[in-house]
Amino acid sequence: MAQRFLRPFVSTMGSRLATAALSYGLFWALSRMLGKPQLGGFSLLMNIFLMAQLLPLLGLSIPLMRRIATNSESAAVEVTNALFFAVPVSVALALFIGAWGHFSNQHELAPLFWLVGASLLPTAWTVVAEVALLGQDRLTDVARINFFEALLRTVLSVVSVRLGYGLEGVFVIFLSLRCVAALLYLRHPCLPLPRPEHWRWSLQKRNWREVPVFFSIAFVAALVSRLDVLTLSHLRGLDEVAIYAAASRLYDAAQMLPTVTALLILPTLSRQFISARAHLSVTLLMAVRLSLTFGLALALLACAFAQPVIDLLYRADMAGAAGVLRWLIFAAVIMVVDVILSSTMLAAKAQTQDLRSLAVGLFALALALATLVPRFGSIGTSAAVTFGLGVRVAVRLRWAVRELDMPSPWIHLARVAAACIAGLCTMTAMRPHGAVACASSGLLAYATVVVLSGGLGKNPLTGLRADIALLTKNGPEPERSPHAHSSS
Structure with missing residues (x-):
């Protein structure tokens, strides 16, 4: 079979x-x-x-x-x-x-x-x-x-x-x-x-x-x-579209990750919605937490090498696409979470709430585009896309907390956001020393803040193994005692 x-x-x-x-x-x-x-x-x-x-x-x-x-x-x-x-x-x-x-x-x-x-x-x-x-x-x-x-x-x-x-x-x-x-x-x-x-x-x-x-x-x-x-x-105009497209084509390629994520997580979510509703909220929180924690680490790595990648792939007059790519790579991480939550809504037959989330995200995107594009061009467009996705995910998370009794994710979001900001600030300071120094120092700063803030719990390896086991189970999970990986 x-x-x-x-x-x-x-x-x-x-x-x-x-x-x-x-x-x-x-x-x-x-x-x-x-x-x-x-x-x-x-x-x-x-x-x-x-x-x-x-x-x-x-x-x-x-x-x-x-x-x-x-x-x-x-x-x-x-x-x-x-x-x-x-x-x-x-x-x-x-x-x-x-x-x-x-x-x-x-x-x-x-x-x-x-x-x-x-x-x-x-x-x-x-x-x-x-x-x-x-x-x-x-x-x-x-x-x-x-x-x-x-x-x-x-x-x-x-x-x-x-x-x-x-x-x-x-x-x-x-x-x-x-x-x-x-x-x-x-x-x-x-x-x-x-x-x-x-x-x-x-x-x-x-x-x-x-x-x-x-x-x-x-x-x-x-x-x-x-x-x-x-x-x-x-x-x-079309010149700015060309610069934006040079980066967004790489962003489109990164969308394979949300697609694969949906294919992997939707069966588990669907099974749990039918036969193990009590565990669905726990599984969903695990999926969101893991996607953000590791996705943002990969995004920082990609952000550090954005300029060398653009310089390698395109002509010199397309160098401005690196700034666009730095924004869109974070949008790709948010998209993974959005796909997980959207899949959950489909499993729960909540099409109306799915539409409402899309509509609110569209309004936020349109408002951000109208504000940022006239002044910042292609970089403003990528920032608006990231903002619109973030708003859409926030609406979906609010639905999951209210309708599925999912434990509050907001404290963990604050932790990884603080860690991401620390990583970006470190990378900015290390930029004169090259992409490798930016990547290594940024990832170190990010990991340090995540661990010190409790984002991976008291026993990170034990918590990680338990999370992965939860996400890959084929049937209803038995009751388990909370491990050291706390959601608060």
């Missing part, structure tokens, strides 16, 4: 990592071949597409996947009605994006906006097909097609730019490969072909009734993830 699930998991994660590497490889290659305005334009257009591709089903991916997973006989009818639902939405999105480019202040990119909009037309089918395959536990098939598309997009786009076709050639290739992916899904043996006779007015009405809550979650999540680039492009 374990082998049955381990092989698809490893294959899927390998494909996802390879796809992410290809995506970053394309950006890196373009950063060497294009000027900053063109690179910023590429980043802006890709962010618009990545945001829009989440919307053809208006958030109904989850209920569609659930229906196909629990009733395979309804797959043909559900797929057909989902496609009839998604096509008009995609057409509306395509027209909106094209008009946006026509009337925005990025006039030189207007034709490319239309190409991005047109890419949503085949995406209407690919989104439905991918959700249907995921409902059938065919994750590996989806990952392979995504990898195949990413590989061709990277290679052909680089060749196109080398031949002098610029961004126009890149997005023509992008549109063409979206059509190829749609054709591959049409030929998939496990996917029923959409048929007009399967259309049902009753199912269309059911879908529209489900839209408000699920669409709100999908839209707010999409907006939160892309509002930074949209705001920066409007207020500061």
Whole structure:
């Protein structure tokens, strides 16, 4: 049984990592071949597409996947009605994006906006097909097609730019490969072909009734993830977008860590919510505490080497991306905690609270962007992203304390925050001595404050072993006496 699930998991994660590497490889290659305005334009257009591709089903991916997973006989009818639902939405999105480019202040990119909009037309089918395959536990098939598309997009786009076709050639290739992916899904043996006779007015009405809550979650999540680039492009221009994108692409790669964390922790949280509710709050606190304590240590290490990494990867005129990366690496740590808490909300069927957390985080992000971007540009954008994530996590933590009786995490948060500040101050003082000295001294200061403040308890190794054992148990845990690792 374990082998049955381990092989698809490893294959899927390998494909996802390879796809992410290809995506970053394309950006890196373009950063060497294009000027900053063109690179910023590429980043802006890709962010618009990545945001829009989440919307053809208006958030109904989850209920569609659930229906196909629990009733395979309804797959043909559900797929057909989902496609009839998604096509008009995609057409509306395509027209909106094209008009946006026509009337925005990025006039030189207007034709490319239309190409991005047109890419949503085949995406209407690919989104439905991918959700249907995921409902059938065919994750590996989806990952392979995504990898195949990413590989061709990277290679052909680089060749196109080398031949002098610029961004126009890149997005023509992008549109063409979206059509190829749609054709591959049409030929998939496990996917029923959409048929007009399967259309049902009753199912269309059911879908529209489900839209408000699920669409709100999908839209707010999409907006939160892309509002930074949209705001920066409007207020500061494409040069600043290029600098921000150079760092945010590395931040996107770091998002694999929250993804893996969710895959590891969600089964335990789900099991405990059903069969061991009393232990859920303890497990959740352990997960949050470990993620923050060790995540911030890694973030300090990355912060120390941010400038050498940016200098190694990019041209000299992109050196300002190091300051952006220093902020975003801490956002990645907060994102791990956010994913854990969001997974807990899903396990507890608290979708409304999840939406409320996203909405409050979006408001905080928008306020911070409006305040920081005009003055600080790309660095202000990264600081705003970190602030918005922090507010969202605080709202989720408040929910967990109130609804799940989770022990208060605030004292531990204060401890690791103080330790992180001590590490950053030490690194700043040691900056003239190089990155290695910054990293070693900053980590030493951080660890010292964590230990002296009691962040790891009286017996850190014993507490750590108990925490890890708690997080990796497969079933309900027996009662255990509190170990030396105190939450207060």
